Each structure stands twice: as structure tokens, then as C-alpha cells.
Amino acid sequence: MEAGTSPGRGRTPDVLDARTHRIIRVVVPVGLGLIYGYWVSANRRFGGPVTGWNVFYGLVAALVFAVICGTLLTLGPRMAREVHALLWSAFAGAAVGFLYSQSNPPVWIAVLVSLALAAGTFIAFFYRYYTREDAAGHRIR
Incomplete structure (x- = not known):
């Protein structure tokens, strides 16, 4: 189906x-x-x-x-699903990292929060795009 x-x-x-x-x-x-x-x-x-x-x-x-x-x-x-997921994860990580850095935490904590969120976003988005495309990269709806 x-x-x-x-x-x-x-x-x-x-x-x-x-x-x-x-x-x-x-x-x-x-x-x-x-x-x-x-x-x-x-x-x-x-x-x-x-x-x-x-x-x-x-x-x-x-x-x-x-x-x-x-x-x-x-x-x-x-874009290819890998690039698409990578761009969204970079955007989400940078946005949350910048938002968190405005409250003056130590820089390393803001970077860790940003990287953790970007990694989770990449995994979730890559899975979503991977399961909704065929082998040639065409969207299946």
C-alpha cells in the first residue's frame, strides 16, 4: 500500500x-x-x-x-535527504544555542546544548526523510 x-x-x-x-x-x-x-x-x-x-x-x-x-x-x-536533514539540524542547533547564550551561561554549556539539539534533530529529520523517499530520492506521499 x-x-x-x-x-x-x-x-x-x-x-x-x-x-x-x-x-x-x-x-x-x-x-x-x-x-x-x-x-x-x-x-x-x-x-x-x-x-x-x-x-x-x-x-x-x-x-x-x-x-x-x-x-x-x-x-x-x-535537496538530498542528508543535506536537508543537516541544514535543519544546523539551523535548530544554532537558533537554540544563540537563544540560550543570551542568558549568559558559560560558553561551553551553550555549545553543548546546541550540539545535543542539532544531533537529535538530525537523527529525527533524517529518519523522517529517509522513510518518505524511494531509493532514487523521490518523495513518497
Whole structure:
């Protein structure tokens, strides 16, 4: 039986149209970027007052996060599964490591947290991509 099918029926229906998918492809990275930027600025101010530089720092972090996330969502499916999983794990590890480093831990702890998360992300994503592609690297849905 083909992935994405059930006995006696064809593919599972796609409840969203193409326009909604295009909108979501923009809204998700922007929304996640705004949450990430707020979190970075909150960690950076250590419970003190909100300043203009703090807000600016959070907006820059949000912009960088959103651009990289959107790029990975757009270009990732065109890459080999190993590269795709490696890029997502590097992004996740760097994002969490940077976020954690804003709270001033020792550098080696921030690096270890980042590497541990990147390793776990790589294993999970590689497994996901490996089980959803054929031997030639074509997606199976």
C-alpha cells in the first residue's frame, strides 16, 4: 500500500487549496520569527526595562530567523535527504544555542546544548526523510 493512502481509497484529501499553502509558507516563518525575536530580547534584558536597543535586537533576530526558516522551507525539499536533514539540524542547533547564550551561561554549556539539539534533530529529520523517499530520492506521499 502506498504512503498517504488507506485501504479501498486513493490519496488522503488535501483540505487546503494552493493559495492557502502559499500564504502559510510566508505566515509560518514570520510568526515563528516574531516569537523567536521576542524570546531573544526577553532573555537579553534579564528582567530589566524594555529599551529601544532591546526591541531592535529582537527585531533583527526575528528577521534573520524568519529569512533562514523561509529559505529552508522553500529550498529544503529540492535537496538530498542528508543535506536537508543537516541544514535543519544546523539551523535548530544554532537558533537554540544563540537563544540560550543570551542568558549568559558559560560558553561551553551553550555549545553543548546546541550540539545535543542539532544531533537529535538530525537523527529525527533524517529518519523522517529517509522513510518518505524511494531509493532514487523521490518523495513518497
